[in-house]
């Protein structure tokens with residue numbers, strides 16, 4: 001992938017971070033309900049992408065160390081988002097949090113969104129179909145990601161301007177991740193395996209816990225539909241690109 005393509009795809013994904021932030025700062029209630037459904041749908045899509053798309057592709061190029069790097073990707077997100085962070089969960093923040101918690105969450109999420117960019121570029125290195133599937137998965141969960149960071153920043157007592165700025169920073173990290181994956185030997189080699197672990201974490205451990213306790217048919221339905229949509233889109237792309 002060329003640098004301009006990586007820049008364009010990274011920027012398109014980053015725009016969804018900002019859209020999520022605007023939904024919060026302009027307190028669009030309807031928008032937030034839609035985003036809750038989107039969290040469940042993206043969870044299914046990302047879980048399927050990680051297990052059915054990314055893991056086999058990563059192991060095909062690195063049968064031995066690939067699995068270890070996948071595990072490393074998974075653990076890295078837990079370290080940055082939940083071990084070094086006093087308070088973090090996906091979805092809208094509805095209670096007051098400390099400044100320290102919101103800053104730590106922003107730093108933790110920056111690593112995650114950097115890998116969002118790595119994932120898009122790594123997917124395209126394998127083939128166009130996997131690249132498109134990664135792009136869709138990243139794009140879908142970037143709206144809730146923007147909601148997450150901007151509501152956290154607001155809940156810590158900061159201004160709406162800072163909330164949108166923080167979402168912009170997350171988007172910028174994605175652009176940097178996509179560009180570096182076209183340049184750095186380590187990311188060219190292991191970016192896909194790392195992304196597989198990160199995608200598994202985001203789908204199964206960030207997004208699923210956000211709705212698994214809610215008693216409504218709407219969210220599990222969206223979750224299963226997300227996994228089904230991955231399988232459908234993959235078949236469609238396979239047919240189109242064959």
Ligand SMILES: [Zn+2]
Pocket residue numbers: 087089093094095
């Ligand atoms: Zn909270």
Ligand SMILES: [Zn+2]
Pocket residue numbers: 112113116138141142145202
């Ligand atoms: Zn993300």
